[in-house]
Amino acid sequence: MKRSRQKYAVALGLVLAVCGSAVAEEKTTQLGEVVVTATRDEVPIEQVGSSITVVTAKEIEQQQKRTVADALRMVPGLDLVRTGSFGGTTAVFMRGAKSEHTLVLIDGIEMNDPSSSGGGYNFSNLTTDNIERIEILRGPQSTLYGSHAIGGVINIITKRGDGKLKGFLSAEGGSFATARENAGINGGTNLLQYSLSVSRLDTGGVSAAAERYGNTERDGYQNTAVAGRLGITPTSNSEIDLTLRYDRSRTSVDNGGGAGKDDPNHIMKSDELFFRSQGWLSLFNGMWDQKLGGIVQ
Secondary structure (H helix, E strand, C coil): CHHHHHHHHHHHHHHHHHHHHHHHHHHHHCCCCEECCCCCCCEEHHHCCCEEEEEEHHHHHHCCCCEHHHHHCCCCCEEEEECCCCCCCEEEEECCCCHHHEEEEECCEECCCCCCHHHCCCCCCCECCCEEEEEEEECCCHHHHCHHHCCEEEEEEECCCCCCCEEEEEEEEECCCEEEEEEEEEEECCCEEEEEEEEEEEECCCCCCCHHHCCCCCCCEEEEEEEEEEEEEEECCEEEEEEEEEEEEEEECCCCCCCCCCCCCCEEEEEEEEEEEEEEEEECCCCEEEEEEEEEC
């Protein structure tokens, strides 16, 4: 009788040991969300002392956000101001600071316009095409990012292709002669990773000048966006990363809000292009990392 009890006890102990090790193994493989903006290195978000919010591609798609400005409107601590309708100058104010005190990055490239007064960034034409996530870091970050980051940092990270080749194609239409088309591909292997997105938005718009004063000419808007990223990984300790983004927009602008302020010939044009190439090489078991890159903007 005692031997049978001992056998049962041993068997029960083995079962508990196996289950415990399986649970322990499962816990060790679970990884939390990681951010890079707070410390300029990969850190679990729960270990970040600063106030940070992450907007993912899944959230952007679920809420049907077509511009980055619309995606940022749901983030606490941000105030977005746009002059007029589509294509109007759009500024972000973070925690009461000026718009030029918010640093905007796309894949590490500083997007703030040095030619504008104050050096702020205009979000009017930036679409959500090919964007994987947006990290919004609130509060002074001048130590890491310089004087443009007094209010905070908005870091936009584009998609990196993986898995089998996937493609998508969509078309939308609505009021005021509005139409949007979008297409793209995404995929990758251990050697090559790629993602590409192309979109076009056209809208007849409405008159920004008051119609009660006889202003009936609609202020149309057109936007074409191309966004792509290519990664090449020849070895486990080296990588080449190429990023391209092009936005072309045309916006009809009125001369004011009073009588006779319609101007069908006043067109605001914008062409934005940036290209980044970067090579990375790690030597001596990760003790020496080397990066070399170039930017065209």
